[in-house]
Amino acid sequence: MSRIVRVPASRRWKAGKIAVLVVAVAVSVTGCSTSEVLRFGWPVGITPEAERMRELWTWSVLAALAVGVLVWGLIFWSVAFHRKKKDDDELPRQFQYNVPLELFAVVLPTIMVCVLFFFTATTEVDVLAKEEDPDITVDVVAFQWNWEFRYPDEKTPDGEPVSTVGSSTEIPLLVLPTGKRIQFNIEATDVIHSFWVPELLFKRDVMPRPEKNNQDNEFQVTSIDEEGAFVGRCAELCGTYHSVMNFELRALSPANYDEYMQLRRQINSDTGVPYTAGEALAAMDCGELCSPDATTTKPFVTDRVARSASG
Ligand SMILES: [Cu+2]
Structure with missing residues (x-):
C-alpha cells in the first residue's frame, strides 16, 4: 500500500x-x-455583437481555467503526496474497472462539451442575425491588394454609387455612422481575402463569386457604439502584398456622417469630380476624427523602388 x-x-x-x-x-x-x-487579451469591442462574443470568450476561458486548476491540483497532489518510496514494494491502490468512476469520466466531459456547444451556438445565432431593412448598406470589394467600399443607396451626380477605393497614396476609408444598423455585402474580384476589423471581434472570408462558393456574403452589425478610427486588415494570405492590405473604419456621429455623405454626393468645385473620402473629411469641421491624416495605418505603396529605398 x-x-x-x-x-x-x-x-x-x-x-x-x-x-x-x-x-x-x-x-x-x-x-x-x-x-x-x-477580456483575456481581446481588444475592446465596439458593437453589441462584439460584446456578446467577448462574454462567451470570458466565460469559456473561466470554465477552461476552472477545469485546469482542478486537473493541475490533482496532478500536483498526486506528485506531492503519492510518491513512490524506497520501501514501497506494493502497487498503489488500483482503480481500473471502477464503473462509477469511468461513468463520471465520460458523463462529466460530455456535459461540459454540451454546455459549451449550447452557448457557442446561441451566441452565433445572435451575432449572425439579420434584419430586413438595415439603415446603411455598404458593399465591400476586396482585390489584390486593396479595398473598395461602395454605398449603393448613395449616388453621385453622374448616377454612380458613392465609392471609396484605396490607392498608393490614400488608405481606403470605410466611413460609417454610429448607432445605426449596418449591412456589409462582401465580395472579392480575384482570390480569397478576409474582412477583419479587430474591434468588431469578427472577421469573414471574402470570396470571389460567393454564391458559387456557397457562402453567405452578407452580415450586419446592430450598431457601432463608439466614434473613432479603427484599423481594418485582410486576414487571409492573398499574395505578395497581403500584409499591407489595410483599410480604416472611421466611425462618425450620425450628424457628421450625414454631412460627409452629403459632400460625397456633390461635385468638388476644385477638382470638377465628386468629393473623395479624404476631400470630404478635410472639408468638414469635426476635429481629429475628420482629419484625413488621423489614420491608424499607412497607404499601400506599390512602387517597389520606393519601398526598398524607404526600407
Ligand atoms: Cu487579401
Missing part, C-alpha cells in the same frame, strides 16, 4: 505564502485592470 506522506505544517505554511506571493506579483506586474484581465 502507498503511504501518505505527512508534510510538516510549517513547510505547508511557507509553501502557501510563496504561492500567494507568486500570484500577487504575477497579477500586479501585468498592470491590467479588471476589465482587461476579463
Whole structure:
C-alpha cells in the first residue's frame, strides 16, 4: 500500500505564502485592470455583437481555467503526496474497472462539451442575425491588394454609387455612422481575402463569386457604439502584398456622417469630380476624427523602388 506522506505544517505554511506571493506579483506586474484581465487579451469591442462574443470568450476561458486548476491540483497532489518510496514494494491502490468512476469520466466531459456547444451556438445565432431593412448598406470589394467600399443607396451626380477605393497614396476609408444598423455585402474580384476589423471581434472570408462558393456574403452589425478610427486588415494570405492590405473604419456621429455623405454626393468645385473620402473629411469641421491624416495605418505603396529605398 502507498503511504501518505505527512508534510510538516510549517513547510505547508511557507509553501502557501510563496504561492500567494507568486500570484500577487504575477497579477500586479501585468498592470491590467479588471476589465482587461476579463477580456483575456481581446481588444475592446465596439458593437453589441462584439460584446456578446467577448462574454462567451470570458466565460469559456473561466470554465477552461476552472477545469485546469482542478486537473493541475490533482496532478500536483498526486506528485506531492503519492510518491513512490524506497520501501514501497506494493502497487498503489488500483482503480481500473471502477464503473462509477469511468461513468463520471465520460458523463462529466460530455456535459461540459454540451454546455459549451449550447452557448457557442446561441451566441452565433445572435451575432449572425439579420434584419430586413438595415439603415446603411455598404458593399465591400476586396482585390489584390486593396479595398473598395461602395454605398449603393448613395449616388453621385453622374448616377454612380458613392465609392471609396484605396490607392498608393490614400488608405481606403470605410466611413460609417454610429448607432445605426449596418449591412456589409462582401465580395472579392480575384482570390480569397478576409474582412477583419479587430474591434468588431469578427472577421469573414471574402470570396470571389460567393454564391458559387456557397457562402453567405452578407452580415450586419446592430450598431457601432463608439466614434473613432479603427484599423481594418485582410486576414487571409492573398499574395505578395497581403500584409499591407489595410483599410480604416472611421466611425462618425450620425450628424457628421450625414454631412460627409452629403459632400460625397456633390461635385468638388476644385477638382470638377465628386468629393473623395479624404476631400470630404478635410472639408468638414469635426476635429481629429475628420482629419484625413488621423489614420491608424499607412497607404499601400506599390512602387517597389520606393519601398526598398524607404526600407
Ligand atoms: Cu487579401
